[in-house]
Amino acid sequence: MESYQPAANMADSLKQKLQLFIACRKLKDLDYISKSDPFVEVYVKHDERSHWVLVGKTETIQNSLDPQFATPIVMDYYFEKNQEIRFEVYDEDPSQKEKQGTHQTNVASLLGAKNQTYYAPLVLDKKSKENRGSIVITTDAVKDSNKSAIISLECSKLKSKKEFFGLVSTNHPFLEIKRCRTRESTLEDIRDAIKVYTSPVLKPTLNPVFNLGEISLDKLCNNDIDLPLLFQVWSYQKSGKHRIYGTVQGSVRQMVDQVGVEHSIIKKQGNPYGTMTFSRFDYIEKPTMVDYLRSGWKISLSVAIDFTASNGELSEPSSLHYIDPNNPAKMTQYEQAIYNIGNILEPYDSDRNFPVFGFGAKPRFCGIEQVSHCFPLNGKENPEVEGVQGILEAYRNAMYGGIGLYGPTNFTPCLQAMANFIKDRVSLCEYNIMLYITDGAITDMDETIEEIVKASHLPMSIIIVGVGTANFSRMEDLDSDGQMLRDKYGNCASRDIVQFVQFNNYSSDVSYLHEDVLREVPGQLVRYMANNGISPNPVAHAQY
Template identity: 25%
Template structure:
């Protein structure tokens, strides 16, 4: 079986966050804190990963929002936490702290307490628990109801119940799901939902997880525990237990939780399709349009000066990544937009598409080094000319993909190019119309442009109604990036795109 890079083998951590003894910035009540999380790799630009919900009037919040981050053991991954007080006038800074993912995982139970600083003064502490997950294609879909729940609201109301689900990880219960709450109902029926077995019990059917029933109070503040119980997947599915007594914190029954319907779900993943015989063919297109500059000039992206040639470096790095998907390491190599003067393919006019081998019947080279050699040997035989038009390249790729649709062959197409595409609308329409074909299209941007229009292609795809499959990826090439990171960034979406084609 062919050896492929499989990003489904990557590990994720989920971060569970709380704070203690935060400074109170209010006069007549308590602060309403929320947290923002920022992430960065050494030498890379910091990214905003999101924010938690606001904890009303609470200086010791346990935030329910969690964060999922891919974990790379060989890299320094920095997390920066900022906490703000939300008020009617906006927000006020409460403090910040930072830590690496590796440092969290090295602490006992992957649980760390960090000092928060506000303008260089102590401002409480942040508690961060990291749970390490692997990708999983096993999940359960089920629906729960409550029967004769204890009324927590006295004679003037009824319980507003909801459920929380907890994973037990290294001595700590971590909340991994929460249902909606149902107003004034002692016999509620919650909506059906699906949860991964990896998140529920680390795929261990005998590992206990906890379900807690709570009574929701106004704005979610000071919610009251009705009762809880622990169970396992083995107990529910193999022993067919579907009713559980809720036990109050101080003992005694608080009603029954019943499973109305349940089913196991297995979704094939990237590995499954590889094992079923899926093979890959690789096509790389290189932009030779005039916007790259004349190669005889040192500032050209195609400059003859080898150490300054960004296309040469990008092709070398990218070919090394994608060649592993073909057991024979075959790469079809094309030029996009120029005037080729090869011994076996000589044109006196602008060509939107041409093989760097000079042979349309045999456009493939073997492996990264032959791809680099072909680029270098043909560079002085190409007249940089015209605009970047991608229509013919994408149509060619889609024709190949359509031809291979019934053969378990999936096409990986890569465009290495600058920003200025003159037929962008045509490109967008082609990508939208070809989303059911067995191929992925990766645009690798070279140069210092912002690539705003190309980045918006993903937004365009994701805004379609009804939703459609997204098989397009944009990546801006950075020559200083380690090859391991390039591999992860470039191919991060590929497994999902292969799986989504088959589903």
């Protein structure tokens, strides 16, 4: 009789996705003139051996000591692991962020709280006893689907509050959507509702029009189209004490059936304060990444490797590029990142030919004595190599071929080269993932942001892996999970295409690296297809 062996996918079978909705109460005011502008970063340790990993952050709410954040934190939950979780609350200032408080617990405690709503005090540090306010975390299991709602609505005849001498107060309306916890919830249960959407603040008007665009159903109603939703209209106040006009309640199912029907906006006392009409409320099921792969699309990998002098002299054991002559099989951090991410992506590409670049060095093996910020790592005109093994071989050949580390750390040339490469192959139905591996801060940040904004219109995603111990705080600016990236000219990215991780957070278990860096790719791919009207149809692809 054979001995029992756990299934290889046992961890996957026990993994589930959670949504964390966060609010804070009575935060300490850290601003002198106005109130604080808080946001929350969430970190998770998958087990005792791993490092803290940033899994998400909320949007920033201006002038509020009692913020309720609409951006959910989506994370993987493993029942069989003791996952620690830390919430760090900051006040956002133009030049820096100031910590307001922190709280650390484990995921099991969040799930075990009454109604899965967890309350806890915030502290500045372990020794401090100062009251810094409290945090409220509401947890829902994600019911996966690929459905979204497309919503447009308009309000009319909003009542404006009159101030001194009969003057009408300035009215800057905005919309919030909250979802109730159960199907039986009513307007009386607003305090327990979870905020899932906040619109931009509009210019003064008593007849606002809100085009919400597309909202995923897992965020809007956790894929329960009969769950009550609260559509609340507010008047923005600089003090943070916004005035509510009122609420319209209805589920997705009800609103889809009542497009064009005029609803009264009701305040808590039952008085109407205007009307709300949904001009569009559709819910649609989008194709998945698998649908596109099945219909002929493939995923391709490209790599850009940092050879700047800040990596350390090649002959020194402290160098991030150091190859131990006594143990040449030992991989550098660069090689480990290539190996772990590349082996996941290689099977998705039928020809397994990947462009590979180096930057920030003198590539003497190419016959070049000047500093280059984008050179083919194989030393040939065509930068493609075969498979992950080809990437690793090109890397080692460069190490042994007399490369001269230099600088600075400019990302733009490799981005431009890859963008041109993709444009020349756009008819081949390839979605490219560009892997940047770097040891330091980007020195051409403005130009890099400009190129990323342009690249958001191309079939590509960008993954940045930071190796070593440098300060990578600016990299988080590129990973625009809270809001779309915008360049210095005001141009906005069409979608979020950047994911940044720090390699040292995975030094105890590198197996988590590829999972965290590739998590957002399927959604980014589908978003590109939707933005360009591409359906998972081989005929449509040929026309495109």
